[in-house]
Amino acid sequence: xxxxxxxxxxxxxxxxxxxxxxxxxxxxxxxxxxxxxxxxxxxxxxxxxxxxxxxxxxxxxxxxxxxxxxxxxxxxxxxxxxxxxxxxxxxxxxxxxxxxxxxxxxxxxxxxxxxxxxxxxxxxxxxxxxxxxxxxxxxxxxxxxxxxxxxxxxxxxxxxxxxxxxxxxxxxxxxxxxxxxxxxxxxxxxxxxxxxxxxxxxxxxxxxxxxxxxxxxxxxxxxxxxxxxxxxxxxxxxxxxxxxxxxxxxxxxxxxxxxxxxxxxxxxxxxxxxxxxxxxxxxxxxxxxxxxxxxxxxxxxxxxxxxxxxxxxxxxxxxxxxxxxxxxxxxxxxxxxxxxxxxxxxxxxxxxxxxxxxxxx
Amino acid sequence: xxxxxxxxxxxxxxxxxxxxxxxxxxxxxxxxxxxxxxxxxxxxxxxxxxxxxxxxxxxxxxxxxxxxxxxxxxxxxxxxxxxxxxxxxxxxxxxxxxxxxxxxxxxxxxxxxxxxxxxxxxxxxxxxxxxxxxxxxxxxxxxxxxxxxxxxxxxxxxxxxxxxxxxxxxxxxxxxxxxxxxxxxxxxxxxxxxxxxxxxxxxxxxxxxxxxxxxxxxxxxxxxxxxxxxxxxxxxxxxxxxxxxxxxxxxxxxxxxxxxxxxxxxxxxxxxxxxxxxxxxxxxxxxxxxxxxxxxxxxxxxxxxxxxxxxxxxxxxxxxxxxxxxxxxxxxxxxxxxxxxxxxxxxxxxxxxxxxxxxxx
Numbered sequence: 001x002x003x004x005x006x007x008x009x010x011x012x013x014x015x016x017x018x019x020x021x022x023x024x025x026x027x028x029x030x031x032x033x034x035x036x037x038x039x040x041x042x043x044x045x046x047x048x049x050x051x052x053x054x055x056x057x058x059x060x061x062x063x064x065x066x067x068x069x070x071x072x073x074x075x076x077x078x079x080x081x082x083x084x085x086x087x088x089x090x091x092x093x094x095x096x097x098x099x100x101x102x103x104x105x106x107x108x109x110x111x112x113x114x115x116x117x118x119x120x121x122x123x124x125x126x127x128x129x130x131x132x133x134x135x136x137x138x139x140x141x142x143x144x145x146x147x148x149x150x151x152x153x154x155x156x157x158x159x160x161x162x163x164x165x166x167x168x169x170x171x172x173x174x175x176x177x178x179x180x181x182x183x184x185x186x187x188x189x190x191x192x193x194x195x196x197x198x199x200x201x202x203x204x205x206x207x208x209x210x211x212x213x214x215x216x217x218x219x220x221x222x223x224x225x226x227x228x229x230x231x232x233x234x235x236x237x238x239x240x241x242x243x244x245x246x247x248x249x250x251x252x253x254x255x256x257x258x259x260x261x262x263x264x265x266x267x268x269x270x271x272x273x274x275x276x277x278x279x280x281x282x283x284x285x286x287x288x289x290x291x292x293x294x295x296x297x298x299x300x301x302x303x304x305x306x307x308x309x310x311x312x313x314x315x316x317x318x319x320x321x322x323x324x325x326x327x328x329x330x331x332x333x334x335x336x337x338x339x340x341x342x343x344x345x346x347x348x349x350x351x352x353x354x355x356x357x358x359x360x361x
Numbered sequence: 362x363x364x365x366x367x368x369x370x371x372x373x374x375x376x377x378x379x380x381x382x383x384x385x386x387x388x389x390x391x392x393x394x395x396x397x398x399x400x401x402x403x404x405x406x407x408x409x410x411x412x413x414x415x416x417x418x419x420x421x422x423x424x425x426x427x428x429x430x431x432x433x434x435x436x437x438x439x440x441x442x443x444x445x446x447x448x449x450x451x452x453x454x455x456x457x458x459x460x461x462x463x464x465x466x467x468x469x470x471x472x473x474x475x476x477x478x479x480x481x482x483x484x485x486x487x488x489x490x491x492x493x494x495x496x497x498x499x500x501x502x503x504x505x506x507x508x509x510x511x512x513x514x515x516x517x518x519x520x521x522x523x524x525x526x527x528x529x530x531x532x533x534x535x536x537x538x539x540x541x542x543x544x545x546x547x548x549x550x551x552x553x554x555x556x557x558x559x560x561x562x563x564x565x566x567x568x569x570x571x572x573x574x575x576x577x578x579x580x581x582x583x584x585x586x587x588x589x590x591x592x593x594x595x596x597x598x599x600x601x602x603x604x605x606x607x608x609x610x611x612x613x614x615x616x617x618x619x620x621x622x623x624x625x626x627x628x629x630x631x632x633x634x635x636x637x638x639x640x641x642x643x644x645x646x647x648x649x650x651x652x653x654x655x656x657x658x659x660x661x662x663x664x665x666x667x668x669x670x671x672x673x674x675x676x677x678x679x680x681x682x683x684x685x686x687x688x689x690x691x692x693x694x695x696x697x698x699x700x701x702x703x704x705x706x707x708x709x710x711x712x713x714x715x716x717x718x719x720x721x722x
Contacts, residue, residue, distance in 0.1 A: 012373070013600070082447055086512075089443075093514030098689070121482065124509065124520045125600075148485065151447075153454030159485045160521060239374070239486075328459070 005224055007231045011145070011238040014163040018143055018227055022216045024170035028057055028104075028131065029064030035165045036102045036127040038065030040095055044088060044115035045106040046075035049133050052176055057106055057131070068104070069095040073114070080110045080149045082158065088118040102127040102165070108134035109141035109269075113159070116147030120162030127165040134177060135185025135219065136270060138169040139192070139226025144234040144245075161239055169227075171219045179212050182219075183306050184270030186211060189222050190301055191250050191277055192229035194340050198294075200225055201301045208304035246329060247346050250338040251277035254360070257323035261316065267308075274307040282359035283351055284339040291342055317360050321353050366585055368592045372506070372599040375524040379504055379588050383577045385531035389418055389465075389492065390425030396526045397463045397488040399426030401456055405449065405476035406467040407436035410494050413537055418467055418492070427463070430456040434475070441471045441510045443519065449479040463488040463526070469495035470502035470630075474520070477508030481523030488526040495538060496546025496580065497631060499530040500553070500587025505595040505606075522600055530588075532580045540573050543580075544667050545631030547572060550583050551662055552611050552638055553590035555701050559655075561586055562662045569665035607690060608707050611699040612638035615721070618684035622677065628669075635668040643720035644712055645700040652703055678721050682714050 004021030045054055050072045061068040071091050073079040105115035112130055119128035132142035148159020193200035210218035237244035255276035281298045284290035299309045329336045337351045365382030406415055411433045422429040432452045434440040466476035473491050480489035493503035509520020554561035571579035598605035616637030642659045645651035660670045690697045698712045
């Protein structure tokens with residue numbers, strides 16, 4: 001076992017760090033006790049992840065003085081709702097978790113958002129330790145303090161900013177993911193490369209075979225790239241106020257529209273984002289904002305990673321274009337998309353229907 | 362109309378002020394627009410308060426560019442629950458309140474806590490303007506950013522710290538309160554006098570007739586006293602970490618126990634706190650921490666304000682003593698109470714069963 005890679009996140013009111021490594025799960029009690037005093041703690045997970053990793057986590061926590069209570073919810077986006085929050089809160093009450101307690105979020109993005117929100121709102125906020133077990137969560141969702149649940153009226157409408165006391169990501173847990181889920185998670189890493197490290201696109205494509213085979217060393221490099229970019233942006237704009245954090249939405253205008261039109265679950269989030277990233281690169285190239293070659297670089301990276309680069313056959317392009325107008329970045333009915341720029345950065349630009357339709361063709 | 366009294370609250374992430382005055386309700390649109398850009402806004406109130414004050418508030422908001430949506434909930438503690446949050450969030454979604462929107466909490470403590478929590482969690486936090494209409498809310502509950510709702514397992518278990526953009530308190534709205542509710546609200550003002558301004562005890566007793574008759578000038582002075590003390594303490598310890606804010610719990614160890622044993626609703630919160638303040642003064646005097654005369658000064662003030670100073674006949678003293686052990690300030694099963702000191706301040710002290718029983722006798 002080597003020492004974890006450490007990414008400091010200097011944000012108020014809770015400066016903390018992100019630890020990435022191979023074999024951290026067995027040390028979780030030790031690593032958690034460094035940042036929050038051992039106490040009664042809830043370990044929230046879903047039934048898929050719990051079957052694989054709950055026992056070693058509970059054991060390690062007990063060995064380091066925590067009194068852990070496991071709360072397991074059904075896997076899937078359906079658990080990210082107010083009814084599940086009520087279940088978690090009731091369990092916290094029954095276990096006697098007080099304001100000195102802690103919540104561990106062991107799982108992917110759904111568990112992180114759900115457990116993070118319940119921790120944010122339990123007795124006006126208790127410590128949460130994010131323990132992501134997917135590529136997506138390690139490189140993106142578990143970092144930055146966004147928590148929330150869905151309402152019938154929309155996704156993530158109810159939530160809070162609640163920075164974790166620590167993020168502990170063990171790439172060994174990625175070995176049990178499907179090849180498709182590993183690939184989908186890497187779409188957010190490609191996004192981070194587009195935002196701040198274009199040279200990494202080629203490295204990701206070259207490492208594709210190792211990444212898709214879930215080799216720990218390759219995955220550690222990839223999630224480190226995503227985490228470094230995300231940590232940097234979140235530190236500059238923790239509450240999404242300056243516009244800096246909005247850049248993380250690159251690829252998500254079309255991505256969210258596609259998920260919403262195709263129905264959640266038909267496409268993985270990362271697959272929809274991959275298609276959205278190619279579309280954003282096309283719009284930028286057509287405008288002359290980004291070099292023409294960028295579209296090919298992005299598409300080749302995704303193809304190497306077995307990710308889609310175009311809308312699935314039969315998709316209603318007009319419906320996608322209409323759905324993007326509902327994006328939360330829109331102002332006065334005008335669609336605004338994050339576009340990759342020639343200088344290696346990205347920026348928000350108004351994009352009209354015709355431009356977007358052409359990019360989707 | 363005179364200029365409002367202004368109390369700045371210098372807390373991150375949302376420095377703001379508390380405005381107290383006579384006749385502010387008709388100016389609410391103007392006063393709100395100074396601190397949050399006019400937008401779609403929810404005005405949350407209860408059916409009692411809405412019948413009296415909703416129309417002028419909506420009118421003033423419309424005159425200043427807001428697009429207000431009224432959300433009226435049943436009056437009473439029963440509305441402070443997760444089910445009502447779901448109702449509010451659904452209304453926010455239907456009205457299209459986005460992260461630039463605002464929530465107005467028009468009412469007493471229940472409405473302020475409920476609407477404040479829903480604002481804290483709507484799209485990870487939108488602006489809330491607290492518009493308290495009770496003595497209790499003006500002098501205490503609307504100040505300090507504590508929001509929350511009850512669970513079956515306990516009061517205020519779910520909540521958030523969410524500072525308002527402004528507190529706008531119009532003492533003219535107190536004219537419609539019952540004499541009993543005015544008196545109960547003043548118990549928290551007496552608490553503030555005990556914490557930081559003992560000389561004010563006599564002034565409150567001398568002004569009792571004017572206060573109970575809801576004369577605006579007298580009430581403005583009283584809520585100003587409470588607001589000044591609360592603002593000072595909250596500014597020093599906004600998240601209840603240093604122990605300073607815990608001093609605001611003076612009188613509440615016994616007060617909460619009494620409410621819980623007597624059943625919520627049998628006693629007004631302020632009535633239970635009045636009894637708790639006398640008990641705390643007795644414990645302090647018996648220990649020699651506070652001067653013997655303090656108990657009489659406090660009791661005389663409450664008697665002038667028509668508030669109780671002793672447990673209701675037939676109360677099970679042992680049950681009260683047992684219930685105080687569940688107080689959130691307890692550590693390792695040891696009861697800790699805020700006690701008034703000889704120097705005019707207060708501090709946390711361990712208190713055993715026998716001491717407390719003697720003080721309740």
